[in-house]
Amino acid sequence: MPGGFTFLLEVFVPTLNWLGKDAVLNHHLDVPYRTLELKESFNCESGKSENKIIHGDNLEALKALLPEYEGRVKCIYIDPPYNTGEENWVYNDNVDSPKIRNWLGQVVGKEAEDLTRHDKWLCMMYPRLKLLQKLLSEDGAIFISIDDNEQANLKLMCDEIFGAGNFVSNLIWQKKFSPQNDSKWFSDNHDFIVCYAKKKYIWHPNLMERSLESDSRYKNPDNDPRGPWASTDLAVKSYTKEYDYPIITPSGRMVYPSKGRCWMTSKERMDQLIKDNRIWFGMSNDNVPRYKTFLNEVQKGIVPLSIWLYEDVGHNQSAKQELKEIFPEEHNPFDTPKPTRLIERILQIATDKNSIILDSFAGSGTTAHAVLNMNKQDGGNRKFILVEMEDYADSITAERVRRVIKGYKADKKIELYSKEMTVNDLKNASDFLEEIKCIREERREDFSSFKTEFENNTLKLYGVAKGDEEGTGGDFNFYELGPEMILDGNLNEHQSVEKIRSYIYYTETGTPIDKENVKESKHEFFLGDFDNTAYYLFYKKKEITTLDFDFLSTIQIPSERYVIYADNCVLPKDFLFEHNITFKKIPRDVRKF
Numbered sequence: 249m250p251g252g253f254t255f256l257l258e259v260f261v262p263t264l265n266w267l268g269k270d271a272v273l274n275h276h277l278d279v280p281y282r283t284l285e286l287k288e289s290f291n292c293e294s295g296k297s298e299n300k301i302i303h304g305d306n307l308e309a310l311k312a313l314l315p316e317y318e319g320r321v322k323c324i325y326i327d328p329p330y331n332t333g334e335e336n337w338v339y340n341d342n343v344d345s346p347k348i349r350n351w352l353g354q355v356v357g358k359e360a361e362d363l364t365r366h367d368k369w370l371c372m373m374y375p376r377l378k379l380l381q382k383l384l385s386e387d388g389a390i391f392i393s394i395d396d397n398e399q400a401n402l403k404l405m406c407d408e409i410f411g412a413g414n415f416v417s418n419l420i421w422q423k424k425f426s427p428q429n430d431s432k433w434f435s436d437n438h439d440f441i442v443c444y445a446k447k448k449y450i451w452h453p454n455l456m457e458r459s460l461e462s463d464s465r466y467k468n469p470d471n472d473p474r475g476p477w478a479s480t481d482l483a484v485k486s487y488t489k490e491y492d493y494p495i496i497t498p499s500g501r502m503v504y505p506s507k508g509r510c511w512m513t514s515k516e517r518m519d520q521l522i523k524d525n526r527i528w529f530g531m532s533n534d535n536v537p538r539y540k541t542f543l544n545e546v547q548k549g550i551v552p553l554s555i556w557l558y559e560d561v562g563h564n565q566s567a568k569q570e571l572k573e574i575f576p577e578e579h580n581p582f583d584t585p586k587p588t589r590l591i592e593r594i595l596q597i598a599t600d601k602n603s604i605i606l607d608s609f610a611g612s613g614t615t616a617h618a619v620l621n622m623n624k625q626d627g628g629n630r631k632f633i634l635v636e637m638e639d640y641a642d643s644i645t646a647e648r649v650r651r652v653i654k655g656y657k658a659d660k661k662i663e664l665y666s667k668e669m670t671v672n673d674l675k676n677a678s679d680f681l682e683e684i685k686c687i688r689e690e691r692r693e694d695f696s697s698f699k700t701e702f703e704n705n706t707l708k709l710y711g712v713a714k715g716d717e718e719g720t721g722g723d724f725n726f727y728e729l730g731p732e733m734i735l736d737g738n739l740n741e742h743q744s745v746e747k748i749r750s751y752i753y754y755t756e757t758g759t760p761i762d763k764e765n766v767k768e769s770k771h772e773f774f775l776g777d778f779d780n781t782a783y784y785l786f787y788k789k790k791e792i793t794t795l796d797f798d799f800l801s802t803i804q805i806p807s808e809r810y811v812i813y814a815d816n817c818v819l820p821k822d823f824l825f826e827h828n829i830t831f832k833k834i835p836r837d838v839r840k841f
């Protein structure tokens with residue numbers, strides 16, 4: 249059992265307890281800061297891409313991203329292991345994976361041996377979600393794929409980390425199209441996508457493009473010159489006495505709102521609306537009145553629904569098929585990909601053309617694929633950051649992105665025949681198969697092969713042709729996790745001075761170093777200005793540095809306050825105080841975060 253419920257009276261929000269929670273509550277602060285080591289730049293000059301694929305445990309990778317990305321990521325999508333307990337997967341979905349077990353052993357200690365599957369999963373997720381929350385921008389949102397194994401636990405944990413008030417929705421994604429008749433209880437055909445905003449009062453989903461189907465609800469039976477319209481109920485539930493009056497139809501009938509309801513507006517305003525032909529009494533002019541909403545007056549898009557059907561965003565099988573097209577040489581490139589269209593839907597709702605998108609459980613790299621597709625479609629400049637722990641980070645995750653960027657040859661399936669079958673039809677199946685045989689014969693020249701499939705009670709014939717999938721363009725940098733910044737309490741001398749400078753500046757200001765500002769200052773040890781304070785790191789590898797009057801005389805740019813790091817300081821205390829100078833001793837005062 250993963251702990252139980254505690255009711256915190258102070259905040260009136262139930263919180264989840266589980267074994268090992270105490271050990272991980274602040275663990276994100278103990279995770280060592282490691283730098284990112286560039287290994288490859290694909291389709292761009294070395295290091296010049298703004299897209300990143302990182303091979304490594306996301307706990308350390310997320311920490312490594314903080315100095316550059318804290319508060320800047322507009323949209324996070326993660327698809328963590330669902331904790332199904334299934335074994336023998338390409339990656340191990342059970343948190344018993346040796347890497348995670350090792351991590352739990354170190355963090356939770358001996359107690360880790362007694363943890364249940366759920367406790368372990370929660371211990372694994374908690375510090376990662378803490379770091380993800382820091383990375384989100386004020387107007388950002390996180391979307392988390394999950395199923396019933398952990399959905400309820402995840403929801404309570406996220407309430408604690410993101411704030412219950414920032415919960416947006418528990419979206420339903422129809423992941424399968426055919427029922428599983430051997431299921432013991434229900435044939436499970438949906439996943440959840442739990443969505444939280446960093447600040448719900450700031451975050452709003454983008455509207456979805458109006459479809460032909462939604463527009464087709466608008467008609468023009470009275471040839472209104474303002475164009476097609478749809479009618480809605482004129483009566484409302486929130487009762488106001490002044491809005492409760494009879495309306496006389498053109499046919500002369502008196503109509504009242506139904507019991508407990510009233511009309512949506514006052515008598516005077518209603519008379520104006522009737523005069524303006526905005527109230528519809530039906531073709532007979534005798535019906536209960538309804539309000540006309542014109543297509544050209546409705547918002548340019550539709551508010552996204554909370555149930556996402558596979559017809560619109562794909563399903564598990566289509567995701568596998570899509571990946572197989574990119575890796576035709578592999579029998580089963582990756583077990584649990586998500587459909588690109590599913591992630592594209594999230595990007596439509598939660599990003600703009602310049603957003604940064606992060607996926608720290610990247611798997612086969614669907615999120616990068618979706619970002620590249622979207623940029624190609626609308627000329628955007630969205631940036632992606634992916635993290636994948638397993639060794640296929642290069643051979644599957646990055647390789648998919650390389651192929652998508654450059655284009656690849658894919659087997660394209662074109663539907664040639666589709667027949668929804670009733671039970672009676674099934675009795676005559678041989679007739680339909682004969683029809684299919686004829687079509688295959690006729691189209692033999694056009695396709696390299698054919699596929700007959702029976703899905704969703706529908707018999708289908710596809711022609712398969714080799715086609716070129718045009719590249720999306722784009723680029724990325726591939727990184728491995730580098731050495732720790734602080735080793736045995738000292739600044740790690742194997743780190744470049746540039747990375748040490750960035751680290752110190754971030755620990756002081758919580759913002760990334762501004763390289764232009766530093767260049768302009770022309771001072772070798774200047775880190776930057778922040779909040780009327782000038783920061784200096786007087787650091788030399790293998791040399792002891794001393795803050796003295798000689799060093800001070802090199803500072804030309806005046807500031808209200810100064811923070812200066814050095815190995816030693818020989819300036820008198822009252823002098824430092826008088827000139828608003830704070831001396832910070834290396835390594836004693838170097839902070840971890």
Ligand SMILES: C[S@@+](CC[C@H](N)C(=O)[O-])C[C@H]1O[C@@H](n2cnc3c(N)ncnc32)[C@H](O)[C@@H]1O
Binds near residue numbers: 585
């Ligand atoms: C369900 S898959 C994600 C599938 C992905 N959405 C796609 O469409 O291909 C989860 C992925 O997270 C990775 N993973 C699990 N724990 C991780 C960790 N601590 N750090 C980085 N990646 C991790 C697994 O190796 C696996 O590839």
